[in-house]
Amino acid sequence: MRDVVEAPDPVDVRLGARLAALRAERGWSLEELAERSGVSRSTLSRAERAQTSPTASLLNRLCAVYGRTMSRLLSEVEAQPSPLVRAADQPVWEDRASGFVRRSVSPPHAGLRGELVEGRLAAGADLAYDRPPVPGLEQHIWVLDGTLEVTAEDTAHRLRAGDCLRMRVWGPTRFRCPEGSADTRYALAVVLP
The missing domain is CATH 1.10.260.40 (lambda repressor-like DNA-binding domains)
Incomplete structure (x- = not known):
């Protein structure tokens, strides 16, 4: 065979x-x-x-x-951007190794500073970033379902459904869905400095 x-x-x-x-x-x-x-x-x-x-x-x-x-x-690897992206057409990317699924909600546009992303983490998923993609990046993390533990510059935050955390990212960050809990779904608004 x-x-x-x-x-x-x-x-x-x-x-x-x-x-x-x-x-x-x-x-x-x-x-x-x-x-x-x-x-x-x-x-x-x-x-x-x-x-x-x-x-x-x-x-x-x-x-x-x-x-x-x-x-x-x-967004640079997707088709030509449109001002409207229907839910069925929003690009989804999955990091199978970590249990992270990322959906780009905002229509892509290289000239704009803000974007909206939906993140989903399976129970036990742990994403650690050693640095921000752009220093000083502003993030608003709004938990829609589940529990999300976010650590930024050695400060830990435990967010539950409805909670929103705003931060500027200068150093390492970590996003974690606790073991034994339900999967987590959150909206992430990203604003370039």
Whole structure:
């Protein structure tokens, strides 16, 4: 019996191509990007060739190096932006390794500073970002369902349905859905500085 090789996800293919283009625009080798991002050369190469689906943590590191938000990066691999995006057409990206699902709610537009994202974390999911994609990024986190633990610059916040946390992100952050609790769903408003 032969092993079935799955075709790469089309979004991963476009994302890989965009990551390669961003690196090429700066004239960086994979080695230079690895040094700047703290991500191994082999992982970067696999992501650019869509041989692996990048994790949220990996994309966050690359967004920090390229000075853009994750939403902006993901919108760059979608079709031409429209001022209206129907719910069925809003791009969804999943980090299967961590149990994180991200839906870009706002219509993408490179010239605007704000965007709205829906995040879903499975019980026990734990997302740690070592740096913001853009220093000073403003975030408003509104929990719609469940419980969300957010840690920013060593300050922990436990948010429940209806709670909203506003913060500016300068350092590491962590988003966690506690073990044994229901899945968490939240709205994240992101505003560039």
